[in-house]
Amino acid sequence: MLVSGSIFAVKDNFLNYASQLKFAKADYLHIDLFQNDHDFKLEDVLIFDKSYLPLDVHLIYEEITGDIIGVINKSTAAYLTVQYENMKNKDLCIKAMKKFKGGIGIAIIATTDIEMIEKYINDINHVLIMCSEPGVSGAKFNDKCYELIKTVRNKYPNLKIHVDGGVEANIAETMNGMGISMVISGSYLAKNLDSLHKSIYNLKYSNENNISVKRNMIKFPQLPVIKSNTKFFDVITCINHGKIGCCFVVDNSKLLGIVTDGDIRRAYLKYGKNVFDILASDIMNIHPFVVSSSATIADIHEHLVENGKWWIRIVPVIEDDLLIGVAKL
CATH class of the missing domain: 3.20.20.70 (Aldolase class I)
Structure with a gap:
């Protein structure tokens, strides 16, 4: 709500x-x-x-x-x-x-x-x-x-x-x-x-303090996923089809980084006419905020507020070092 x-x-x-x-x-x-x-x-x-x-x-x-x-x-x-x-x-x-x-x-x-x-x-x-x-x-x-x-x-x-x-x-x-x-x-x-x-x-969240991040999680098979060597145009295509404003760079289900709409805009400014020559690995965020599968929505909310990251709406969920889905706030 x-x-x-x-x-x-x-x-x-x-x-x-x-x-x-x-x-x-x-x-x-x-x-x-x-x-x-x-x-x-x-x-x-x-x-x-x-x-x-x-x-x-x-x-x-x-x-x-x-x-x-x-x-x-x-x-x-x-x-x-x-x-x-x-x-x-x-x-x-x-x-x-x-x-x-x-x-x-x-x-x-x-x-x-x-x-x-x-x-x-x-x-x-x-x-x-x-x-x-x-x-x-x-x-x-x-x-x-x-x-x-x-x-x-x-x-x-x-x-x-x-x-x-x-x-x-x-x-x-x-x-x-x-x-x-x-x-x-x-x-x-x-x-x-x-x-x-x-x-x-x-x-x-109606005062419910223990909502698991897994309750309404978008599961891994539904996520827009690419490899680190994916070309720039294909990265844009993946984000567009995913409809959540980002895509996830993975290797055998291990999260390597995230590319967002903002990363795409910044790439245009940085690389100019050569932007279509770059790869996902050139622009991905290799240190995104992630949570474990045992976390709660309240944990995410508290962390984002304390760190001033009010704009984040998608948070990767990790289990046994593997990406299993994302919590959509």
Whole structure:
């Protein structure tokens, strides 16, 4: 389950908190925007450049125009959600939102009739269910929302559901079981910044501390594998077919190194027009982070946070010195 950390769970030092969320391995940075809020303006989303997490923007607006979407499109926003109850001309707002570059959604409160989803089902990527008052950090989770979530899930089984409002570890465990795609969390994450990464882990993995790396491991026969003498063009082909952003250089199942998309880009810069003459051995990372088959997902999470390797999503799993698969975070 994805985790979006709400920026307004803190009262100041927003950029610092945004950085902390990134290095603690949150997935998105959630920003609530009110139309008449003069403290945090629409254009302020642009201060969160690519050095921060991608944005998850929640508009509590009466009107949405192409100009508004234009500003958000200049940001790193991956999701844009509008509060249904606040929109005056809902059809025009949704029409304008369709110009957004990423996934769009509608946020609803517990008392809103979900039949309205039907009208916009082919326009939206997700529905955000507000389980507390929109824009209020620290509010308690409304237990009535459990039934609302079940109803939406049963009626629209292929629609992504995001949940916001009072989400903490125990509630996240239930959300995970209900197939929620993403939870937005504010005060739960911000209340103890020294253990922020542990709080994020608890939300993502429902407080289960002993998830083996082998549970959802991509096994060796399914991995994109090459030899050290594989030519550059064939390395690119292997990565493309593997669809996980890298390939593994092996010899009789022993891992020699990894070649990632980033290694490919760096090779172009280093070798220029001669790049197609090089081999996998010339560009592979011979010291990748790996874990033993006895490790847990919590072990990986802790290591990556402590070492600032927030970007890693694929971790090779080694058993008896042989590559047996990869843990996909």
